[in-house]
Amino acid sequence: MANNYLKSESKQLATWYFTFAAIIFGAQLVFGLVAAIQFVMPSFLYQILDFSIARILHINALVVWMVFAMFGSVYWLLPDETEIETVGIKIGKLLFWVFAAAIVVVVLVFLFIQVGPADQTTIWFITEGREYIEAPRWADIGIVVVALGFVANLFLTGIKGKQTGIVTVLMADMIAFSGLYLAGMFFTDNISVDQYWWWWVIHLWVEATWEVFVGAIAAYGLIKMLGAHRQVVEMWLWIEVSMLFGSGILGMGHHYFWIGTPEYWWEIGALFSALEPLPLVAMFVHVLYDWGKTQGAQEAHHEKVSVIKNRPAFTWFVLNAFGNFLGAGVWGFFHTLPQINLYTHGTQFTAAHGHLAFFGAYATILIGMFYLAVQGKNGIKVMKSTKLSIWSTSMITGGVMGMTVALTIAGYVQVIVERAQMGATWSGYFDSQSGAWFTQAMDWRLLMGVITFLGFVLLATDLLRTGKSAIHER
Amino acid sequence: MANKSVWSDNRFWQRTAAWVTGFASILLIWLTFDTSAQISMGNDADLKNGVTKRVPGPTVINYKISYEMSTKRGHEVPYIGGNDGKGGSLFKEKEKFFGRDDYSEKEAADLLHLGKLGSQAKNCMDCHTLMGNGAYYAPDLTKAWLDPAWGPEGSMQAVTGKSTKEEAMAEFLQHPNLYPTHARMMPNLGITAQEAKGLVAFLKHLSSIDTNGFPRNFGKMQGALNGK
Numbered sequence: 053m054a055n056n057y058l059k060s061e062s063k064q065l066a067t068w069y070f071t072f073a074a075i076i077f078g079a080q081l082v083f084g085l086v087a088a089i090q091f092v093m094p095s096f097l098y099q100i101l102d103f104s105i106a107r108i109l110h111i112n113a114l115v116v117w118m119v120f121a122m123f124g125s126v127y128w129l130l131p132d133e134t135e136i137e138t139v140g141i142k143i144g145k146l147l148f149w150v151f152a153a154a155i156v157v158v159v160l161v162f163l164f165i166q167v168g169p170a171d172q173t174t175i176w177f178i179t180e181g182r183e184y185i186e187a188p189r190w191a192d193i194g195i196v197v198v199a200l201g202f203v204a205n206l207f208l209t210g211i212k213g214k215q216t217g218i219v220t221v222l223m224a225d226m227i228a229f230s231g232l233y234l235a236g237m238f239f240t241d242n243i244s245v246d247q248y249w250w251w252w253v254i255h256l257w258v259e260a261t262w263e264v265f266v267g268a269i270a271a272y273g274l275i276k277m278l279g280a281h282r283q284v285v286e287m288w289l290w291i292e293v294s295m296l297f298g299s300g301i302l303g304m305g306h307h308y309f310w311i312g313t314p315e316y317w318w319e320i321g322a323l324f325s326a327l328e329p330l331p332l333v334a335m336f337v338h339v340l341y342d343w344g345k346t347q348g349a350q351e352a353h354h355e356k357v358s359v360i361k362n363r364p365a366f367t368w369f370v371l372n373a374f375g376n377f378l379g380a381g382v383w384g385f386f387h388t389l390p391q392i393n394l395y396t397h398g399t400q401f402t403a404a405h406g407h408l409a410f411f412g413a414y415a416t417i418l419i420g421m422f423y424l425a426v427q428g429k430n431g432i433k434v435m436k437s438t439k440l441s442i443w444s445t446s447m448i449t450g451g452v453m454g455m456t457v458a459l460t461i462a463g464y465v466q467v468i469v470e471r472a473q474m475g476a477t478w479s480g481y482f483d484s485q486s487g488a489w490f491t492q493a494m495d496w497r498l499l500m501g502v503i504t505f506l507g508f509v510l511l512a513t514d515l516l517r518t519g520k521s522a523i524h525e526r
Numbered sequence: 527m528a529n530k531s532v533w534s535d536n537r538f539w540q541r542t543a544a545w546v547t548g549f550a551s552i553l554l555i556w557l558t559f560d561t562s563a564q565i566s567m568g569n570d571a572d573l574k575n576g577v578t579k580r581v582p583g584p585t586v587i588n589y590k591i592s593y594e595m596s597t598k599r600g601h602e603v604p605y606i607g608g609n610d611g612k613g614g615s616l617f618k619e620k621e622k623f624f625g626r627d628d629y630s631e632k633e634a635a636d637l638l639h640l641g642k643l644g645s646q647a648k649n650c651m652d653c654h655t656l657m658g659n660g661a662y663y664a665p666d667l668t669k670a671w672l673d674p675a676w677g678p679e680g681s682m683q684a685v686t687g688k689s690t691k692e693e694a695m696a697e698f699l700q701h702p703n704l705y706p707t708h709a710r711m712m713p714n715l716g717i718t719a720q721e722a723k724g725l726v727a728f729l730k731h732l733s734s735i736d737t738n739g740f741p742r743n744f745g746k747m748q749g750a751l752n753g754k
Binding site: 087090091094095098099102103104105107108166167168169170171172174175178179180181182183186217220239240241242243244245246247248283286287290291293294297298301302304307308309310311312313314315316317318320394395397398399400402403466471472475476477478479480481482485486 | 647
């Protein structure tokens with residue numbers, strides 16, 4: 053590339069990961085729109101691209117783009133943290149192509165083959181049919197190989213270079229993240245055993261290892277964008293790790309209330325998952341405190357300039373602090389106690405929480421990393437927000453908030469009509485789905501989904517264009 | 527450094543993180559051993575000897591299953607082969623499943639295996655929920671076997687032209703596009719007759735799992751529309 057300021061191969065590889073992630077992000081939203089339309093108009097693409105397939109692609113695309121962006125983030129920050137070039141970068145590049153090609157094949161099979169006969173060939177080559185990790189077994193093995201290569205690169209670089217607190221946390225976190233995937237790779241006739249281990253992947257990813265990852269990225273971002281004091285930032289990071297793993301690991305009990313597992317999970321799940329929002333408060337305080345502190349220190353010297361080196365990225369990091377607390381913390385706490393969860397489990401309430409939590413906790417900070425990469429790639433000293441970045445941020449955030457509120461209302465209807473009154477039968481379910489409050493909520497959800505998608509189009513345009521804009525300080 | 531407080535010492539917090547994580551992980555692993563033993567699948571001997579398992583053996587399909595309030599537990603629990611009146615299952619009352627109530631351990635296990643594979647191969651969980659987990663586009667299937675819609679009091683046997691619950695369910699699964707129950711229709715997923723039988727066995731077995739009273743109040747308030 054002609055105007056590439058990136059000297060580090062690790063950072064160049066990171067931009068590949070970010071680019072692929074952004075494309076899959078778009079795909080996630082497209083399939084989300086298909087599913088949202090089907091709630092409003094059930095005949096849409098019936099027996100062509102059914103809800104089940106649209107939903108698989110919506111959520112798998114979400115997981116995949118986030119994993120790509122997470123790998124990219126690590127490759128991006130490694131040279132800064134360790135002060136050396138990442139070890140094994142050639143293998144890293146090869147694995148990128150293996151990973152991307154595997155994803156494309158899996159998506160094509162989901163799209164065009166969709167389901168198979170009830171035998172092991174389907175599990176190996178078409179779909180594993182286990183929610184969120186439907187990818188067939190061959191792809192599972194591929195993912196493990198790719199993840200091992202990535203973890204090896206991270207460890208070899210971490211050991212050879214300077215081992216900061218952030219790198220240490222990432223090393224521990226990423227090996228757990230990769231290892232946990234193995235818990236989702238077997239077949240059993242016992243659905244209780246199946247779901248018990250399935251949650252080891254799903255919960256211990258999104259409510260433990262991914263959250264710690266976000267803590268590490270936020271720490272890096274604060275040092276990078278504000279010049280925050282490393283010692284303070286890393287101390288906070290260790291406190292966050294204690295709180296996140298301390299609450300999140302046993303907080304898994306809130307998934308073990310109703311799957312055939314013993315009653316003691318009620319108490320364990322309730323106690324520890326009720327503590328899960330605490331570290332999210334800590335992370336929120338951490339980001340805003342460091343911002344105020346560095347800005348205040350500057351103003352004490354009578355300098356009125358902002359300390360923020362990358363406005364759009366920092367906006368997304370602050371949105372992460374808010375969104376993580378609101379989406380994962382508050383919306384999660386709403387229905388985490390077993391007395392409430394008995395009625396809300398498996399309703400649109402969960403969907404509302406899912407939308408705001410994944411956006412607030414992960415999408416925000418990873419979009420922030422996209423902007424850091426744009427800044428680095430274009431050799432920008434201080435990056436400003438463009439009109440496009442402000443519009444896209446507002447539309448995406450507003451759209452996701454709108455979807456969340458709509459789904460929460462739909463959830464209330466479902467809980468009261470289907471669960472509290474009708475006792476979760478077939479007819480109870482459809483009575484709840486036919487109520488005016490429910491159907492109107494689904495209309496609003498679709499509208500807000502469209503706004504989110506338009507916001508994404510602006511975001512993608514901004515990411516492609518802003519690097520060349522003249523408003524930044526170079 | 528003598529005056530530096532331990533509370534602002536990174537090493538202290540690093541060690542705290544390691545200890546807390548280690549302790550939580552060890553507790554989780556210990557609980558996993560206990561839970562794994564409690565949720566291991568029972569067998570035919572358990573059912574014949576009146577041993578209650580949280581996840582009964584596959585031959586539970588030979589028995590009548592109900593879901594009733596247990597005063598002992600304070601919520602509904604599945605009863606297998608009748609209620610002994612003391613909060614436990616009687617394991618006596620049989621129920622014909624596709625005309626038979628004498629499936630051997632192997633036959634029943636094969637049916638359940640086929641059904642569980644089918645539930646994954648057809649992506650059931652991406653529209654329905656099973657034990658509340660899955661997608662929210664279609665009804666929860668945890669106690670679908672006991673849903674009044676499929677019983678003699680419901681409409682689905684007449685709609686599918688079948689005279690038993692299991693045959694009605696199997697017929698529906700093979701041709702769901704022919705029997706709309708709502709504007710949201712299940713698509714035809716190419717489910718064969720044998721696969722449908724396996725799936726119904728899977729659903730019957732699923733309804734016998736002790737889910738700590740989830741879902742609550744199942745099917746007890748039929749027709750209670752609009753808060754009446």
